[in-house]
Amino acid sequence: MKKWLRHSERAWFEIATRIFVATQKPYLDLQASGLIDMAKVRIVGHPFDISVFSKVERKPRQDWVIFPHRVDIDKQPFEFLSLAKLRPGMKFIFTFGGKGFESNIELYEKASEIENVICYEHLSKKQYYELLAQCKIMVSTAIQENWGVATYEALHLGVIPICPRSCSYQYILPDFLLYNTFEEMVQLVSNFSGGDAVLDSYWDDGKSAEVMVKSMLECIE
């Protein structure tokens, strides 16, 4: 992190009375930074309206693998392309969210050269959830992820998330869904594809906003 930004963060931390984080990952990062009085920090989970997932139109699930992130450098989309090349019998999906292909021309051009990679652009959140619910596996290649929102979305829609053993993932997923190396990721995708594997329904109750407000009220009293 740049020095000036570190100083800015120090000021923001100093000003704040209470800071909410979703998982242990940002909590431990804050602790390691030495910039903040950790008594101010509370782990509260994600604010989710989980009712949206029950409204998602379900189509038959396919043996598809989806990249759940915006296609930016900290999410390493080219690693996902490398995975697709190794599994030509499977379909791999990129979505460009509210952005179009123009947001990452280089990635789009390379993805277009691989037959089993499909790119969707300008998807609304509703369309993305419908597509996600059709997929079997979600693969994250992110090197920066403090919240894991995409992982929660996948879990709520019955998609198997395969993620690095780092970032927030190590605190929100069971060990058997985590990998250390590219080769382990490829193996996990192979293990979960083709069969009928499903995860038990899960997890976060989506009450994070209420937890935050309760905690906020505590610090007023």
Next chain:
Amino acid sequence: MIHYFPLQNLENRDYRMFDQEMQKAFREFNLPFYIYSNELTEAQEIKSGWVMDAVSHPVHCIEQAKDFLQRLDTVKSGDVLFFNDLTHFGLDAMKYAGFMRDQGRKNIRICSRGNVY
């Protein structure tokens, strides 16, 4: 009173859902709140940068800070400033103004979700 500073109202980030959940929670606890500038304009769309737009995010923060500073006299002891993200390029201006206007003697709390990046 909660002085509430949401992130940009973008559907394809989790910001919009987060905003809706926070407003729902404020209502459930019967807490009055004032929302500072969360209108979605084209300028707020993410066109460059990794997580938030390199230009429109600071603009969004500065607009919220301007709105707050113009309402500074309405801030009372016991009020809370709640930010949906701590990376707020206007927070120091608000703190400065409050301090210089003697808000420091009032019991004002600042709560925030941690940085999204």
